[in-house]
Amino acid sequence: MGSVVHRRKRSIAVATFAVLALLASSCGGNGGNGSGGGGGSQKKVVPADKQELVVGATADPWVDSSPSDKKRIPNYPLNADVCETLVQLSPKYEVLPVVASKWEHVGGNTFRFTLDERAKFSDGRPVTADDVKYSLDYTVQKPETSGFAFLGLESTKVIDPRTVEVTPTKPNLRLVEQINHPTYAILAPGSDPFSDVKTTNCTGPFKVSEYVAGERLVVVRNDNYWGEPAKLDKITFRFFPDDTTRTLALQNGEVDLVTDIPRPVVGTLEKVPGIKIEKSTVGAVLLMYTALRDAQGNPRLLSDVRLRQAVAHAMDKEEFVNGVLGGNAEVVDTVAPPTVLGQYASMVKGLDHDPKAAARLLDEAGWKLGADGVRAKDGARLELSIVFDQTRTETSVVEFIQARLKDVGVVGKIERLDPGAYRNALDTGSYDLDLSLPNQNDANPAFLMSLRWFSKATGKNAKIISPGPDTEFERLIDQTQQATDKQELQRLAAQAMHQLVDVEAAGIPLSGMYRVLGVRDRVHGLEVHPSGTNQRWNDVFIAKE
Amino acid sequence: MTAYALRRLLALVPTWLGISLFAFALSTLSPGDPAELILGRQLDDPPTPQQIEAFREEVGLDDPFIVQYGRFVAGAARGDLGTSFRSGEPVFAELASRFPATLAIAVPAFVVAFALALLVGVISAVRRNSLIDHASRIAALLGDSVPSFVLAYMLIIVFAVNLGMLPVAGRGGPEHFVLPVLTLALATTATLMRLTRSSLLEVLGEDYVRTARAMGLKERTVVLRFALKNALVAVVTVAGLLFAGFVTGTVIVETVFAWPGIGRFVVDSIFDRDYAVIRGFVVFTGTVFVLVNLAVDLLYVRLDPRVRLMSERSTGGR
Numbered sequence: 007m008g009s010v011v012h013r014r015k016r017s018i019a020v021a022t023f024a025v026l027a028l029l030a031s032s033c034g035g036n037g038g039n040g041s042g043g044g045g046g047s048q049k050k051v052v053p054a055d056k057q058e059l060v061v062g063a064t065a066d067p068w069v070d071s072s073p074s075d076k077k078r079i080p081n082y083p084l085n086a087d088v089c090e091t092l093v094q095l096s097p098k099y100e101v102l103p104v105v106a107s108k109w110e111h112v113g114g115n116t117f118r119f120t121l122d123e124r125a126k127f128s129d130g131r132p133v134t135a136d137d138v139k140y141s142l143d144y145t146v147q148k149p150e151t152s153g154f155a156f157l158g159l160e161s162t163k164v165i166d167p168r169t170v171e172v173t174p175t176k177p178n179l180r181l182v183e184q185i186n187h188p189t190y191a192i193l194a195p196g197s198d199p200f201s202d203v204k205t206t207n208c209t210g211p212f213k214v215s216e217y218v219a220g221e222r223l224v225v226v227r228n229d230n231y232w233g234e235p236a237k238l239d240k241i242t243f244r245f246f247p248d249d250t251t252r253t254l255a256l257q258n259g260e261v262d263l264v265t266d267i268p269r270p271v272v273g274t275l276e277k278v279p280g281i282k283i284e285k286s287t288v289g290a291v292l293l294m295y296t297a298l299r300d301a302q303g304n305p306r307l308l309s310d311v312r313l314r315q316a317v318a319h320a321m322d323k324e325e326f327v328n329g330v331l332g333g334n335a336e337v338v339d340t341v342a343p344p345t346v347l348g349q350y351a352s353m354v355k356g357l358d359h360d361p362k363a364a365a366r367l368l369d370e371a372g373w374k375l376g377a378d379g380v381r382a383k384d385g386a387r388l389e390l391s392i393v394f395d396q397t398r399t400e401t402s403v404v405e406f407i408q409a410r411l412k413d414v415g416v417v418g419k420i421e422r423l424d425p426g427a428y429r430n431a432l433d434t435g436s437y438d439l440d441l442s443l444p445n446q447n448d449a450n451p452a453f454l455m456s457l458r459w460f461s462k463a464t465g466k467n468a469k470i471i472s473p474g475p476d477t478e479f480e481r482l483i484d485q486t487q488q489a490t491d492k493q494e495l496q497r498l499a500a501q502a503m504h505q506l507v508d509v510e511a512a513g514i515p516l517s518g519m520y521r522v523l524g525v526r527d528r529v530h531g532l533e534v535h536p537s538g539t540n541q542r543w544n545d546v547f548i549a550k551e
Numbered sequence: 552m553t554a555y556a557l558r559r560l561l562a563l564v565p566t567w568l569g570i571s572l573f574a575f576a577l578s579t580l581s582p583g584d585p586a587e588l589i590l591g592r593q594l595d596d597p598p599t600p601q602q603i604e605a606f607r608e609e610v611g612l613d614d615p616f617i618v619q620y621g622r623f624v625a626g627a628a629r630g631d632l633g634t635s636f637r638s639g640e641p642v643f644a645e646l647a648s649r650f651p652a653t654l655a656i657a658v659p660a661f662v663v664a665f666a667l668a669l670l671v672g673v674i675s676a677v678r679r680n681s682l683i684d685h686a687s688r689i690a691a692l693l694g695d696s697v698p699s700f701v702l703a704y705m706l707i708i709v710f711a712v713n714l715g716m717l718p719v720a721g722r723g724g725p726e727h728f729v730l731p732v733l734t735l736a737l738a739t740t741a742t743l744m745r746l747t748r749s750s751l752l753e754v755l756g757e758d759y760v761r762t763a764r765a766m767g768l769k770e771r772t773v774v775l776r777f778a779l780k781n782a783l784v785a786v787v788t789v790a791g792l793l794f795a796g797f798v799t800g801t802v803i804v805e806t807v808f809a810w811p812g813i814g815r816f817v818v819d820s821i822f823d824r825d826y827a828v829i830r831g832f833v834v835f836t837g838t839v840f841v842l843v844n845l846a847v848d849l850l851y852v853r854l855d856p857r858v859r860l861m862s863e864r865s866t867g868g869r
Contacts (some may be wrong), residue, residue, distance in 0.1 A: 221809070254704075377777075
């Protein structure tokens with residue numbers, strides 16, 4: 007799972023400076039048409055003659071992202087809409103047809119996909135079942151993406167030129183909900199995006215024109231596109247590792263759109279003439295993972311469910327969202343975006359902010375409040391270490407948690423870690439609370455739970471944070487992997503999440519986060535997808551100014 | 552002079568070996584088993600003791616320290632600095648591919664900084680306590696106090712956002728070089744200017760300067776031909792170190808201006824505990840510093856007759 011919308015660490019000084027800078031420059035009279043933010047104008051929008059979009063993206067994700075991210079130029083983690091998958095994920099987390107026009111479960115662990123007869127590659131060649139096999143086998147064989155693989159070389163079977171059957175290596179019926187991930191892009195034989203991105207021949211509305219590592223990816227319209235053609239002639243994705251520079255580039259018109267705006271400057275940027283802010287629905291949840299045991303299986307402090315529940319009750323999510331995050335988030339009770347659970351999201355209640363309940367639980371667990379305001383038991387103070395990746399999470403967020411813990415007599419020891427040390431802490435279980443922001447990039451409502459908390463998951467950290475193999479949670483996750491009906495799947499996932507959040511308190515959600523983009527007024531047709539890896543660009547166009 | 556240069560060059564070999572030993576020991580003595588670390592990234596499950604043992608044998612981690620170090624030095628001498636854990640690419644290739652971008656702003660920034668510092672430093676010293684001296688000292692104080700990222704943002708806001716004269720960031724035509732070069736140069740000019748001023752003031756108080764003036768030489772000749780040359784000895788030493796710092800990467804400038812140089816790459820590698828890159832970078836940096844120091848030593852000989860005399864004595868006049 008790629009975590010895409012995390013903030014790079016910024017000191018308070020930098021953030022303050024950025025705000026001042028934006029204020030200062032917004033008074034500089036360099037701003038567009040003066041129509042203000044929001045894009046509420048009703049006048050008719052006429053496309054401009056020149057249809058070129060420049061996107062200010064974060065640091066080159068194929069160079070700078072964590073080695074654990076399975077990079078694939080040009081579709082993951084940044085999706086330039088060059089490649090398509092058998093099915094796609096709608097902004098409402100529904101599975102929609104793309105290269106496959108229909109699919110069905112044919113029994114056992116096998117799904118049959120029928121290819122859309124119109125689908126063709128950017129060189130005009132029609133897509134065949136052999137191409138699908140090549141693509142899925144390519145992913146399975148590449149070590150860079152094999153971490154994702156629930157498929158093997160025997161998984162994909164060609165039935166006829168337009169039909170393939172796919173059988174995951176393990177019993178799991180969530181194939182269709184997960185195969186929208188860009189790493190399962192359909193490639194023409196000979197495409198080898200790992201070795202040379204320019205060999206990439208896909209079916210999407212754009213095709214690669216140029217890639218300069220660390221600087222830019224340029225894609226142009228695929229004139230052989232088999233669906234509705236892209237409105238843009240060209241998109242240039244420029245990479246800006248620094249949040250403030252990226253935002254300033256939007257202000258001076260060097261780019262038309264920027265991703266991942268620092269939340270502290272959203273309010274200021276909204277007031278800049280010629281710029282509007284566009285947001286997705288919630289696509290990620292900022293949450294705390296609790297370490298129940300270390301890598302050797304020895305119990306840690308939070309193996310006591312009363313302590314975990316106390317931590318959850320100590321958190322004031324309203325204050326967090328409206329104070330620390332400046333209202334640029336939503337209060338949620340789920341560990342995945344509520345949309346993905348459909349009508350069953352309300353089954354997850356969340357543990358309310360209730361310091362008295364927290365105190366009672368801690369008392370029951372034998373942690374008594376001392377004269378110094380810190381709880382202790384058998385002479386040991388109640389101290390919980392909070393780890394986070396300092397390049398992805400702002401310290402102010404962790405300081406909020408520390409302050410709320412202090413309210414109930416718990417010492418929160420903040421450990422700002424570099425990515426290597428952070429990964430090491432997660433692998434060894436040498437922490438108590440881990441703050442992270444996982445994205446929901448597919449339609450499986452149980453995906454994150456299966457990946458992170460399920461004791462049978464392959465990740466090392468699952469052994470540390472899992473509620474345990476003999477729990478109701480595990481039984482429900484097992485069932486989500488065998489559900490054949492969407493409603494049933496969502497219900498089971500919601501029940502599992504209820505166990506995880508409300509009963510086990512092994513995952514403590516803090517806020518639902520959406521993607522925030524800064525866009526120049528002349529850019530139209532953009533629907534911000536809550537999952538960045540599923541963003542599409544084919545309806546975007548530039549209007550006459 | 553040639554003999555002196557050769558002698559200095561030979562003296563660098565043990566220094567370089569010391570650096571390489573430090574770099575190698577740094578990664579070898581760092582906490583954690585490298586085999587476990589590398590395998591941990593390649594595998595989803597924790598590596599088994601058998602996998603770790605097989606890997607150690609395969610890459611020679613079981614060999615004695617001195618054997619491993621010898622292998623590392625021999626490789627480094629051939630430009631083989633190992634393979635990055637993060638990218639799987641040779642470290643040398645990774646550094647070499649980013650070095651031109653760093654050099655492209657480091658050299659002009661150094662030239663601008665040195666020229667500006669010399670000009671303002673000399674004027675400030677010659678016109679001591681004048682308005683221009685006070686102004687330049689205040690400017691230098693500001694230059695030293697303002698962090699480079701603040702300076703970078705200020706330049707972007709003024710020249711790119713408000714005036715629209717220059718691009719905000721990125722690589723491209725000559726206009727893309729202006730702001731990163733200026734940021735680097737201005738941050739350094741202050742230090743060099745203050746040093747030039749103080750060194751020159753000290754030299755201007757020397758007896759031989761007074762003698763030159765008493766002989767009726769023009770002030771410009773006294774300052775530029777005699778005093779400045781001697782004052783430059785200290786300036787060149789610091790300038791050499793600053794230049795070496797420039798060419799081994801300037802993280803903040805590269806990050807703010809989205810400049811794909813060596814600095815950001817190395818910082819990301821440090822964050823990711825990519826010991827192969829860290830080790831390679833230490834050797835690379837050490838080599839640059841050693842070579843720049845050599846260049847500075849040779850410049851001393853040109854600038855200071857006393858050093859020249861000592862070098863001639865020590866090499867028997869060859």
